Amino acid sequence: MRRKIAAGNWKMNLDLEGGKQLASEVVNMVTDEVSKDIDVILIPPFTHLTTVKSLISGSSKVKLGAQNCHEEASGAYTGEISLEMLKSVGVEYVVIGHSERREYFGEDNALLAVKTKKVLDAGLTPIFCCGEKLEVREAGKHLELNKEQVEEALFGLSKEEISKVVIAYEPVWAIGTGVTASSDQAQEMHQYIRGVIAEKYDQETADGISILYGGSVKPGNAAEIFAKPDVDGGLVGGASLKSRDFTDIAKGF
Ligand code: PGA
Numbered sequence: 612m613r614r615k616i617a618a619g620n621w622k623m624n625l626d627l628e629g630g631k632q633l634a635s636e637v638v639n640m641v642t643d644e645v646s647k648d649i650d651v652i653l654i655p656p657f658t659h660l661t662t663v664k665s666l667i668s669g670s671s672k673v674k675l676g677a678q679n680c681h682e683e684a685s686g687a688y689t690g691e692i693s694l695e696m697l698k699s700v701g702v703e704y705v706v707i708g709h710s711e712r713r714e715y716f717g718e719d720n721a722l723l724a725v726k727t728k729k730v731l732d733a734g735l736t737p738i739f740c741c742g743e744k745l746e747v748r749e750a751g752k753h754l755e756l757n758k759e760q761v762e763e764a765l766f767g768l769s770k771e772e773i774s775k776v777v778i779a780y781e782p783v784w785a786i787g788t789g790v791t792a793s794s795d796q797a798q799e800m801h802q803y804i805r806g807v808i809a810e811k812y813d814q815e816t817a818d819g820i821s822i823l824y825g826g827s828v829k830p831g832n833a834a835e836i837f838a839k840p841d842v843d844g845g846l847v848g849g850a851s852l853k854s855r856d857f858t859d860i861a862k863g864f
Contacts, residue, residue: 613821615837616777616844617645617861618652618676618738619851620706620825621659630659634666636854638673645672645861649844652676652704652738653851657692664701676704676738679712682725694733705730706846707737708764710783720763727764731772738777738846739764740825741804745784753782757800758807770812778804778822779846785826787848794835794842797824801841830856833863 625633634653641651654676655663667673681691697705707730708723718726723739730737741760743753757780765773780800785792792800801822809817824836825846836842844864850856 613819613843614650615648615864616650616652616821616823617857617863618654618704618779618823618844618846619857620654620676620678620709620846620848621656621851622678622711622848623656624852625655625659627659627662630655631662631666633852633854634659634663637857638667638670640854640858641672641861642670644858646864647672649861649864650674651861654678654704654706660697660700660702668701674703675701676706677702678706678709680705680707680726680730682722682729694729694735698733698735702735704736704738704777706740706779708740708760710740710742710781710786714783720760723764724767727776728768728772731768731775736775736777738779738823740779740781740846742781742783742786742826748782748784753800754803757804761804761807762811765808766811770816773808773812774816774819776820778820779825780804780822781825781846783826787827789827791827791829791832791836792824794832794839797836797842798839801839805841828860830859830863833860837863 652674677697712718727737743756747756805817821843823844823846828845828847
């Protein structure tokens with residue numbers, strides 16, 4: 612059975628004090644209010660990982676994720692962070708190919724294929740992001756584009772490997788804009804992506820993969836989106852910076 616996940620991507624927000632406060636509040640609220648069947652993942656900036664890890668260590672529900680990694684194991688890559696470093700501070704999940712990484716840092720499907728494989732080799736779980744820009748959707752090419760992103764980044768993986776990947780469908784036009792994909796638009800894409808995976812691997816493998824929706828998820832729309840059969844949770848940006856909102860989203864299953 613695939614897992615239900617509420618992941619909070621803090622992006623480049625909050626200083627350490629703010630991060631401590633947010634993480635403590637989320638742990639308290641989630642412990643009291645969220646079902647044990649939901650995995651809650653906090654994805655703070657690198658500088659906050661160790662501190663957030665210590666704050667969540669008493670909770671079996673709250674896990675730690677990183678927003679990115681470098682694909683090399685070590686060496687002269689000034690400013691980068693390796694998977695071993697992330698592992699050593701208790702990270703379990705790594706976001707790969709967020710649209711902001713694709714857009715501002717030139718990450719392409721070929722690089723993301725390498726990174727995803729390295730995350731798996733390190734024994735961590737990749738949260739692989741795909742999603743189209745508005746002009747692609749308006750041109751009616753959104754299914755095709757997401758298929759291409761999934762194929763080029765993930766289809767070099769074995770069946771065992773891909774079954775460990777979490778996918779996040781994040782239409783770029785919905786990220787940070789306040790415009791959410793409708794629950795039907797999310798369901799259409801999630802079902803399609805699952806079908807693409809079933810065709811390449813098999814139905815059982817596709818059925819076991821958690822596919823999250825991301826893009827302006829809020830307490831007011833989470834329950835409707837999460838109720839769709841192929842939506843297994845959310846990757847939440849802005850609303851994950853408020854403990855009450857994020858916890859309410861995690862209660863939306
Ligand atoms: P948002 O961001 O919830 O602020 O739209 C989602 C994301 O980028 O993961």
